[in-house]
Amino acid sequence: MTLHHTLLPEGWPRPKGYANGILAEGRMIFTGGVIGWDEQERIVADDLPGQFRQVLSNIRAILAVAGAGPEHIVRLTWYITDRDAYLAAQAEIGAIWREQMGRNYPAMAVVTVTALMEAAAKIEIEATAVLPPR
Numbered sequence: 001m002t003l004h005h006t007l008l009p010e011g012w013p014r015p016k017g018y019a020n021g022i023l024a025e026g027r028m029i030f031t032g033g034v035i036g037w038d039e040q041e042r043i044v045a046d047d048l049p050g051q052f053r054q055v056l057s058n059i060r061a062i063l064a065v066a067g068a069g070p071e072h073i074v075r076l077t078w079y080i081t082d083r084d085a086y087l088a089a090q091a092e093i094g095a096i097w098r099e100q101m102g103r104n105y106p107a108m109a110v111v112t113v114t115a116l117m118e119a120a121a122k123i124e125i126e127a128t129a130v131l132p133p134r
Helices: 048-065 083-088 090-101
Strands: 004-007 021-024 027-030 073-080 107-112 123-131
Touching (some): 021 073, 048 073, 048 090, 048 123, 073 083, 083 090, 083 107
Antiparallel strands (some): 004 021, 027 123, 073 123
16 A cells, blocks of 8 residues: 655656655654664764664654654655765665665655754754654
């Protein structure tokens, strides 16, 4: 059963790696800002791709508590501290995405910020997921 559908206005090109919009119905899960630290709140990597991998792993762990997985994610908002580092690592970030999240491409926004609350964090992501109604 598909719980969400990608919204693509007629004549618009298909976005690469994200969706312009998602129509979803069901029980909703919202995460707070998730960063690349482990269960002991230690940042696991100094680089953006390494932290990104851990962020996705952490989001998957949070969703699993409710019986959800990457396929249920409908929206992500990324906050990054270095736009140039993000652009330089796009191929690696894409590979990590496919490894962790498969071919689900939710609605996304990537925002560059001057800093995150955890000084060593280079990326923070908020997720919204939708599970089927009970």
